Amino acid sequence: MMRAIVGLWRWRDNPLCRRSDRREAWLALGAMILAVVVAPIIGWLGASAAHGALLKNAEEQRQGRHQVWAMAESVQDRALTDSDPESSSHQPDRRHVVAHWAGPDGETHKSTVTTRQHVQPGERFRIWTDAAGTATTRPMSSQTASSYAALAGLAAGAGAVGAMEAGRRLTMRQLLRRRYDMWDAEWSRIGPDWGRTGSNN
Incomplete structure (x- = not known):
């Protein structure tokens, strides 16, 4: 250019x-x-x-999501469930935790959540839930x-x-x-006479 x-x-x-x-x-x-x-x-x-x-x-996420206390029932490192040791070594230190908690409506919920917190079975830890009490991720920050x-x-x-x-x-x-079309047309016009002496006369 x-x-x-x-x-x-x-x-x-x-x-x-x-x-x-x-x-x-x-x-x-x-x-x-x-x-x-x-x-x-x-x-x-x-x-x-x-x-x-x-x-x-x-x-909207900040208004619709809340932190609640959850009780860990069982804990498993993510790396233990990964079949590729090389790829698992590059994974963040996360754990799959089977836990139960009370939602905003007071109803008890139980599910497997992923956390970076170092928790043990029987310990309480904080998780984010939506308005229905389902576990979700933390709200997006302004940054x-x-x-x-x-x-x-x-x-x-x-x-x-x-x-x-x-x-x-x-x-x-x-x-x-x-341009090529013009060249072809020009060559078709002068090509047959190319090199002939006096062809331009």
């Missing part, structure tokens, strides 16, 4: 510089301007929209929402750049095809 732009500037007054060369260079310049100016705007808009939606979701929003913005900006580059390449292919 930059080579085409530099070439346009160096050879702009050269009589050998064809109209198609200028079109290619202007196309590359336009694509570069769009990538530098438009893509960051798209990324910022995507990040802003994602941030607002994620913050709203985080607030996590901001991180996800930033990633969404980067993805949107990268997607915009990719779409622009794909459009540029597609247009370049059309220009090259048109």
